[in-house]
Amino acid sequence: MSEDLMTIREMCDAYDVTPRTLRFYEAKELLFPIREGQKRLFTKRDRARLKLILRGKRFGFSLEEIRQLLDLYHIGDQQHTQLTRTYEIAKDRLADMERRREELDEAISDLKEQLKWGEKMITSSSADLEAAE
Amino acid sequence: MSEDLMTIREMCDAYDVTPRTLRFYEAKELLFPIREGQKRLFTKRDRARLKLILRGKRFGFSLEEIRQLLDLYHIGDQQHTQLTRTYEIAKDRLADMERRREELDEAISDLKEQLKWGEKMITSSSADLEAAE
């Protein structure tokens, strides 16, 4: 348990991002590193959030969308009404993701189909692929 | 079979994009509408490509990445060596997508877990969620 806190450089090495990116995310209120004097120290919570940020980006979410998603994970001691609302948003998000999953499955099988053809074309000769819908 | 060709406006209505977007994609060599005089006419092939473009975007691919992916679907009558190379790229892409699917599954189950907590919190009262890894 080396310290639970990481410097900006350790973060960059660990997650393959630049210092600029981490400061940018802090400015956008996606991360909240603590300050020791001048320097930033990133907590376990920051690391968890960063993972989610990078994951979100890989799925085409904007940083603003990601920020809202992150807030879902911060369901702290809020008011009941606000909480219910948050819950609804989260359910919508989940539905989003499951739609994306279906789409991704489709994309994968499309590409697989394409690869089967590619295989045939490599082992045999060329053909006319324009017939495909 | 109304004509198999669509005007820019018909395309916009059908796929919910702007004319600017379609012209932009053409400029970036993602689409290749034919020209009747001045006007563009989009073929079935353009529509298939546009669908893939929009799908790619939903998964966070840049237009440049999408253009390369689209080329995989255009495995026409190329040279054998080039074809083999293309095939390798396609397989890498497929592996990419399957990794993404795993990640998406993880993201979904994470969010579902979060929702279970949210449920408890709504039906009961507030609690401390900071203990979560």
Added chain:
DNA sequence: CGTCCGTATTACGTAAACGTCAAGCACTTG
């Protein structure tokens, strides 16, 4: 024939997500 309407081209504008200096503070290291 004048005037819309839809499309075209050209060009400048913009939001998001950083990159890239410039200049300064805090160690520590020789």
Added chain:
DNA sequence: CAAGTGCTTGACGTTTACGTAATACGGACG
């Protein structure tokens, strides 16, 4: 203590993916 190393805060630059006029062209219509 001078020099380097690492971090800091601005501030301006850049790329991507379009938006938004301004201007012009070609057919349809009253």
